[in-house]
Amino acid sequence: MPLTAAKSAREILTGLHDLMARRASAQAKLDHVVDLIAEAMQSEVCSIYLLRNNKLELSATHGLRKEAVHVTRLAMGEGLVGTIAAEGRILNLAEADSHPAFAYRPETGEESFHSFAGVPIVRRESAIGVLAVQHADPRRYEEVEIEALQTVAMVLSELIANSRLVDGGRTVRTDSGPVRMAGLKLVTGMARGAAVFHEPRVSIEHTVADDTEAERARVYSAFRRMREQIEAMTREAEFGTAGEHQEILETYKMFAYDEGWSRRINEAIDSGLTAEAAIERVQQRTRARMQEIDDPLLQERMHDLEDLSNRLLRIVSGRMGTAAQTGLARDSVLIARNLGPAELLEYDRRRLKGVVLEEGSLTAHMTIVARAMGVPVVGRVGDIRHVASEGDTILVDGDHGTVVVRPTRALTNAFEQRMALSQKRRAEYASLKNLPSVTTDGERMTLMVNAGLAEDAAALHLAGADGIGLFRTEFQFLIAAQLPGRESQLRLYKQVLDAAGDKPVVFRTVDIGGDKALPYLTDEKDEAENPAMGWRALRLSLERTTLMKAQARALIEASKGRVLRVMFPMVSEPWEYEEARALFEEQLAWSKRAKKPVPKSIEFGAMLEVPSLAEMLDELLPRVDFLSIGTNDLTQFLFAADRADPRLAERYDWLSPAILRFLRRVVRQADAAGVPVRVCGEMGGRPLEAMALIGVGIGNFSITPAAVGPVKAMIRSLDAGAARARMEKLLAKPPRDMRKALHDWAKRHSVALG
Template sequence: MKTKSGIPVSPGVAIGPAMLFGARGFRIPQRFVSVDAVESEIGRFRGALHKVAQAIEENQHVASQRLGEEYAAIFGAHLLMVRDPKLLGEIETLIRSKCFSPEFAASRVFRNYAKAFQNLGNAYLAERATDVFDLEKRVLHALLGEDRPELTHLTESVVILAHNLTPSETAGLDREKVLGFATEVGGRTSHTAILAGALELPAVVGVGGFLADVSAGDIVIIDGYRGEIIIDPDEETLSRYKLVLEQYKSDKQRLAKLTSAEAITTDSVRIQVLGNIEFPQEVEHCMERGADGIGLYRTEFLYLGTNQIPSEEDHYEAYCKVVKACGNHPVVIRTLDLGSDKVPANETEFVSSCDNPALGLRSIRLSLNNLPLFKVQLRAILRAAVYGDVRIMFPLITSLLELRKAKMVLNDVMDDLDEAGIPFKRDVRVGMMVEVPAAALLADQFAPEVDFFSIGTNDLIQYTLAVDRADPSVANLYWAGDPSILRLIRMVVDAGRTHGIPVTVCGQMSSEPRFIPLLVGLGLRHLSVTPIAIPEVKDLIRHLSSSQSEEIARHALTLDIARDVENYLRGEVDRIYPDGSIAE
């Protein structure tokens, strides 16, 4: 038994046989072959290439049918590459003269070409190295045979152990067959990590070199809560984890039964429970758990996933997917919240590089500073709004002037669309995030100018308490239950009530059971939570009464120390909802 630690990026436990992927997805079994095997190895190599060419032809055909000739042309080019006589000559020469195995020879030659492309000094052309790596993968796959199935076509349940998974590989994982994964590299905010969370696969990244210690088929446990992987566990460990897994599954089943039940308190107050999402495919996770809509659609992934700035059509397609999947339910689309911790590699020029990015050019400030970028997104949102109940939300609004500017840009975009005769929805509701203390303090001034508020607790707490939660040396000073936070939330809710606009809480706070009675008691009727928390939040609400919640909120507001507030709230939740076991 061996235990390795990494960074937990997606909770849950997975137990299953290991499937290994080396640095480029394949481990080359041997580098050399014996002299008398050379001719048969060359035959094997030609057979493999033939298979690869057939597969590419198939891709080309499908692409031309479904996508158009310009996409099919890419496969046409791949075909030319695998049939290139010079390339084949080089590989066969290495096999013949140096007794290299076909795998090793092919890998070397392909990589030499890839490296040459990368060194061309032209970013776009250098990207083509990826195409060469793709071919290398295909050829190795054909050489190594059917025992190395594609990630998308698995026949049995496995735990994936890899050097690295690309975001597209992660997104393509078969959720039915892949139980979880661990990678040697990667960090908490890598796209792979973000996707693992979205797919709800237990995952640990950044483990460091461990692939050499595992063989394919070894039983491996991935502990996505603690960030550990256990290779070849002993009986005791295995049975302990099997128990955790059973508990996890039965909790999930119990809560799954509640999806159709409305989130309604024992004294008949209906609470809207919405989902926070990042990717279009997460809508499904929300809807199957009985969400009342999408309360926060973060649109940053559109920018982070690629090397190119997304076009209006990229935005439009993603939004349409979400809006259509939601039917009549509301979808709150938050405009670009880039900057601070979320900076795409190639867009650093947009973002301030000062020492204090959380207070720098980010979010709505970035949008107002880059109007063309902002307008592209707004156009796409307005166009997608035709298909459902879309609402626009501006993040990080700090002053009224900023809000008015953003709304003016929105009006300009509407006029442009109108003039161009492009269909869009004019009467979309426009709201703002309340996440800067200045906005919370002046909520009564903002309220008449927006259709809704959404309290972003993560930033509100960071700015109010002046604590960066990601900094371990001060993380213990970060308290969602701080009296100042409670008071700010109450101010925002009161302003909303006075002016007749709805208020939602969409930060981490609303996904944590201990804060639910408090939030309901403060008067919140809309909670937007992480998809996995939806069933539990709804179930908890069904155990609450609004009068009891008001009592809890009233008492919490009298406590003067954050720790006391949180202890009190935790005690209350344990009393009201003793079954709660998943999140805590």
């Protein structure tokens, strides 16, 4: 076999270069190509399947029966070849027929071949065919062989496209009618603007290099220019001093200087590719890796690398005209497949009204930055770049995760009325900012906010909240490239406390692991089918005590002279709380001995998310200063319903009598012990649900900043005593539809539900 991917690929590419220059039919060229690849890779079979009439047709082969050419056809997703094309991924199998997607085609005579390797032939991000090799002996192909196949497939895409051997790619829609598209809510808010594409696709015209050293010099020059741009953006980011956004940009910068990335591009040039083709080749490899990664956080790191690849490709091709560089001439909605945080920061915030992505996720760095900028974002809007045209009017509804392209006048008017109503309501809620959360019968409720960024703490006073009832300390861990040290944590916690002033802040210790896995803290034994119920939160912290000790010392020192309020997540039994508290108290004693700054006092709390803890409250309550109920996790655990499963997302109602009875029992037990109870989670941020919670005896909430106004308006229109009396009757004999019963009661009593 060839010793290196570069050697085998270069040998084939040289032959392909000569072949493309010949005067011959497209079919003759394909027949020569499979012979060339088979000989260079010492392969018994080499086949090319091309997309024609939405079927993958065997178009050329070396080793299979020639009579099967143009006869054997597979649908997208059918068989091994169809799976590769549909999913855009590589298959490398020692025994082809052991794969669940294997489909036998007797006319090919392939039954005598065991091993199989196939790679997609990609053109403009879509698979247009598959290149496959086979051997009689069962074996997995070496990495260098797969690398060579991928490089050759890339050059083949140029030959195939130029010869018009496949169906045309997806075309932009030309109809002028409105199109409504659903996506994923990433950043809330509503926006209207003209469609602007983040970047025109750089089409690679030449893949085979004439002079590899000249191509290498072009890449080196592009790397230098790209790094200068990243350094400039890092310096100019308008997010103040230390904070999460700077850490995001530092992580982004780390990729820009990654030697492994530049080395892989160099290796691709060594194989005979042009600078543009080498960057695209490595980018395709990154995309293939992303499809194999289940960890969403690691996928976001890959998205950052892809973002940089696009930037490098534009520089080396001399096509730097992104919408950010050319400037936004009017109110705009940005459209992109994906977007990196640094690229988002390049846009004029006065003109950028919204963002629509074909990909994107809630944990993406770009999402975090967009939320801080106040820009609505809807993600996972498939094919948006092929539905919308430059300049089309786009309506973005980040509250519901929908996008309307080319709306009619009626749709636009209705949308603008909703926007105006939303702005009017926000103004009404803002007028309540400095008013107390007091019911009509004189009961004072406490409205605090959930936070995870330093910027959230800075905006605390704008929300008119009583403090931060849940500061998610794991956010700093989720966006960092490596484990944040004690000093880094200390700076963040001090910044949050300073921003909150005299208002209380409750820090939740890190809730990582499980479905919030960190690449730098994860190994194979950590993987689980149901991560929400796995090795996470306090379970992880009690095993990796070094992590918790560092956080404890940072919190203790940051709270110098103030009250430190700390709570532990996912407590299942009292002994877990006891161990966590003892660890904090040991660090407090150490800090005192070392003459380090210490808090005036520490208040300890536990989060009730796991139902088992409710059965042990008699043991726990005498030891805690407060109890926080995490309704998001509690609901999924009570109903054994994974909240990440879309089939179950709407099935179990927060206003179910089962939940309300459970909460009433907990509140009564805590009240008897003199322990305050707070609800943290989305349930408390909805006016009707918050009214029901008041009805079971809860008067302390920690909710999103945007929910403070609507919930405060509800509280100021509610008779708490009447609500409790009504809830007692409803829970004694639950109606068929508890939500409707509560809504009707609220309407009769003029309770403001928004």
